[in-house]
Amino acid sequence: MTRTPLRPLARILAARRAGENPDIIERQNLAERHEAERDSARARAEGRLLVLGVVFLCAFTMVSLKMSMIAGSDPVEPRAAASGAQILATRADITDRNGRILATNLTTHALYAQPPLMIEPERAARELVKIFPDLQEERLLRQFTGGRKFIWIKRRISPEQQQAVFDIGDPGLLFGPREMRLYPNGQVAAHVLGGAGFGREGVSSAEVIGVAGLEKAMDAELRDPGRGDVPLALSLDLTVQAAVERILEGGMRLMNAKGAAAVLMDINTGEIVSIASLPNFDPNDRPQPLTTGDPGDSPLFNRAVQGVYELGSTYKIFAVAQGIEERLVSRSTMVDIQGPLRWGKHKIRDFRNYGKALSVEDVIVKSSNIGTARIAQMIGTERQQAFLGDLGLLETTPVELIEARGARPLVPKNWSEISTMTISYGHGISASPLHLASAYATLLNGGLKVEPTLLKKDYPVPGPRIISEDTSRQAREMLRQVVTRGTASFGEVAGYRVGGKTGTADKPKSTGGYYEDKVIATFASVFPVDDPQYVLVVTLDEPVETSGQEPRRTAGWTAVPVAAEVIRRVAPLLGLAPSLSLDVETGTPTGITLARN
Structure with missing residues (x-):
């Protein structure tokens, strides 16, 4: 931008020849410059206000659209961002008509291994078979020495079994907390309750889901966080x-x-x-379904x-x-x-x-x-x-x-x-x-x-x-x-x-x-x-x-x-x-x- 001098020489000389005061020319040019700067600043301010108004309008429009989407959708309980928290799920107790417990939750542990951390894989395999007779020593040893970094050994163990594994003393044998479903009355009302198992699993948590009976039919209600500590009361009388x-x-x-x-x-x-x-x-130990023969012959x-x-x-x-x-x-x-x-x-x-x-x-x-x-x-x-x-x-x-x-x-x-x-x-x-x-x-x-x-x-x-x-x-x-x-x-x-x-x-x-x-x-x-x-x-x-x-x-x-x-x-x-x-x-x-x- 070309700036006009406040005291242009030609106008100053002409004013002096005419007996006029040259300072008047400087004041006029200064006033014109200030007015131009004021107009320019005002135009910039108006532009900024316009842009800001457009930004606010877009923001309010987006908020309104989001609120409309939320209002028109089903309510969903928010979940924490941590992977472990995503699969944590509480499950309501089930009681009979008189409040006696038919199904509840029990805190236990899962057993897994990290072979790179193991000191004596041969001894660990040998001792684990003594604690869990259904495991095979040769297979465990192959897994512990085969280059894998993570191996599930048992999804659910008792406190006594946990202590026995702990006594082995191998740092590569680790425990993950679990919440399992417990049916304290054993076979009573087994076909009604059905049973539950693990869904999504992580090292530090596992999802408990119904697999049969009422546990599966009412899985959503039993897992609803909004229930709090309110159990599901059945019409059954336990006695x-x-x-x-x-x-x-x-x-x-x-x-x-x-x-x-x-x-x-x-x-x-x-x-x-x-x-x-x-x-x-x-239901604490559900048998496997029959794969051959008449399904009516199965206890399930x-x-x-x-x-x-x-x-x-x-x-x-x-x-x-x-x-x-x-x-x-x-x-x-x-x-x-x-x-x-x-x-x-x-x-x-x-x-x-x-x-x-x-x-x-x-x-x-x-x-x-x-x-x-x-x-x-x-x-x-x-x-x-x-x-x-x-x-x-x-x-x-x-x-x-x-x-x-x-x-x-x-x-x-x-x-x-x-x-x-x-x-x-x-x-x-x-x-x-x-x-x-x-x-x-x-x-x-x-x-x-x-x-x-x-x-x-x-x-x-x-x-x-x-x-x-x-x-x-x-x-x-x-x-x-x-x-x-x-x-x-x-x-x-x-x-x-x-x-x-x-x-x-x-x-x-x-x-x-x-x-x-x-x-x-x-x-x-x-x-x-x-x-x-x-x-x-x-x-x-x-x-x-x-x-x-x-x-x-x-x-x-x-x-x-x-x-x-x-x-x-x-x-x-x-x-x-x-x-x-x-x-x-x-x-x-x-x-x-x-x-x-």
């Missing part, structure tokens, strides 16, 4: 669960059964107080949930209840049971000859296949499908177990009239014992639908009405007759007025057809009948009762006595106490009524 498993194991051995399952459910809330499957396992298989079986005559009460609800029959309606009942090339027979006709009530009491099939013909296929669907027998159960998601009932692809007839007495359709318990609870609690749950409920949530209270009452009364004068006479338990229905179904072969000497025996029961509180389903796989001259496999001889013993033992634990009632004419005890303590 009742232990008693059911112990009785069921004894019954399974007594009846020479291959396996067994039991479901005890609150009839009004759907809360599962006990659910058992045998054979069992210890949950027969109460995953076991999808034909449950036989336990289904008959559904057909009769629907017939009464739709006013097609009454309990006293006589039904033709002359047989065999023919449909095309198919023949339906009864276990025994019951004569020419039975009342609807006696169709249940005597367990007549022909009588139930005739009632099903009156109902029809579409109405039967709709009713069984309302009872939850055609879909997977919503219970909080990962295994339940794959246990879908098996139904005919072509639901024809013959399917309707056989399904009415429990053949041609398969479901789990848990499905059956849920359906019985809905049918017998007054007709309100319940869904099974393993989570403790603070109060019942009524479901939609499926049948009327009157039909539900009549169904309970008919099931009571099955115990007092029908196929479940061994199911009577003094003090608790048990009602129930037996079911004996031939076991299907994997290659098609059915075994002649293998059955699935089931007893579905409710107690007390007059004021129903609980539903119990007991299922035995391939039972044989051998106390008589001939082997007996029917549910009345196998599943019923086991269920009766379960009720006898657990009813007092559930707060149900028996009391005698007197005959008004004779003054003698005639029955048992319920009294709560």
Whole structure:
């Protein structure tokens, strides 16, 4: 930029010749220079303000966009930047309905080696095999001398084992802190809890994740940092669960059964107080899944949930209840049971000859296949499908177990009239014992639908009405007759007025057809009948009762006595106490009524 002199010589000389004061020229030029500098500074300031305004506008725009993205996304717990902190995960305890611990966490250590730091690898390998017999000395030695810098030896060790390794004294054997899942009750409720293992691992920490059962199904809830120290409370009662498993194991051995399952459910809330499957396992030491053969032979298989079986005559009460609800029959309606009942090339027979006709009530009491099939013909296929669907027998159960998601009932692809007839007495359709318990609870609690749950409920949530209270009452009364004068006479338990229905179904072969000497025996029961509180389903796989001259496999001889013993033992634990009632004419005890303590 060209600067103008304050006292230009030409103008100064001209001013002096004209008798003017030359200083005026200097002051004018100085004023013009100051004004130009002021204008330039102002322009620079305005430019800077404009740039600063644009910067602030961009910053506020970015902040607004980020806030909008955060507001529209799911909340995520922030994690520390350190790699160890990224895989640290707390896991909530699991308790029964009374607060007793079913699953908790235990601080332990993992064992690893850094071969470059080892002094005597041969001695370390030799001593480690003494502490951990499942390790191989030759393999350890190859690893310690093979040039690797890091080797996992044991993911989890006990304090005693840690001390023994420490006593070896080799600086290359190191420990990493771990938090492992502990199940203090061992095998009790093993199929419910499932088990947990390690996910992502680091030297200083490891992620504990569910691998089966409720631990896997509710993994996100159990790992939620927002839970704090609040445990997950289940509907199970630990004392009742232990008693059911112990009785069921004894019954399974007594009846020479291959396996067994039991479901005890609150009839009004759907809360599962006990659910058992045998054979069992210890979730602290989960066995490996079977890679060959029948998955049902594995102790990991949950027969109460995953076991999808034909449950036989336990289904008959559904057909009769629907017939009464739709006013097609009454309990006293006589039904033709002359047989065999023919449909095309198919023949339906009864276990025994019951004569020419039975009342609807006696169709249940005597367990007549022909009588139930005739009632099903009156109902029809579409109405039967709709009713069984309302009872939850055609879909997977919503219970909080990962295994339940794959246990879908098996139904005919072509639901024809013959399917309707056989399904009415429990053949041609398969479901789990848990499905059956849920359906019985809905049918017998007054007709309100319940869904099974393993989570403790603070109060019942009524479901939609499926049948009327009157039909539900009549169904309970008919099931009571099955115990007092029908196929479940061994199911009577003094003090608790048990009602129930037996079911004996031939076991299907994997290659098609059915075994002649293998059955699935089931007893579905409710107690007390007059004021129903609980539903119990007991299922035995391939039972044989051998106390008589001939082997007996029917549910009345196998599943019923086991269920009766379960009720006898657990009813007092559930707060149900028996009391005698007197005959008004004779003054003698005639029955048992319920009294709560």
